[in-house]
Amino acid sequence: MTATPAYDPNNIFAKILRGELPAxxxxxxEKAIAFLDIMPRCPGHTLVIPKAPARNILDIAPDDLAHVAKVAKKVAVAAKAAFAADGVTVQQFNEEAGGQVVFHLHIHVIPRHAGEAMKPPASAMEKPEVLAAHAERLRSALAG
Structure with a gap:
């Protein structure tokens, strides 16, 4: 068994947390943020991340993981409503062999419609104006 590599504070999500990259x-x-994936697999594809520096589920503090899970549920409920979805796919990957690409813990929340396949991962960058409109729909749904 190999040891888990150290957290890299220069990963793309850490840069988003510090305001160095837009989202x-x-x-x-105080403990988490949720933002749209710029290469969504379906409209409304959102990522929920802890503010704590955690590479993945293997090194996150249990309380931080519990908080991220609570936020993911909140986002899932809002996304289902905002996009009139039939269901929601929730995914979380750990380490390269487990499918993880960005090494800051994140949970994918993807609204789904029956009979519509997801796009392949990292297949197409969405237009900023589309992402802005989707973000507004989600923020409205989260506001209640």
């Missing part, structure tokens, strides 16, 4: 944020509190 279409839909939710933020």
């Amino acid at each position: 279409h944020k839909v939710y933020e509190d």
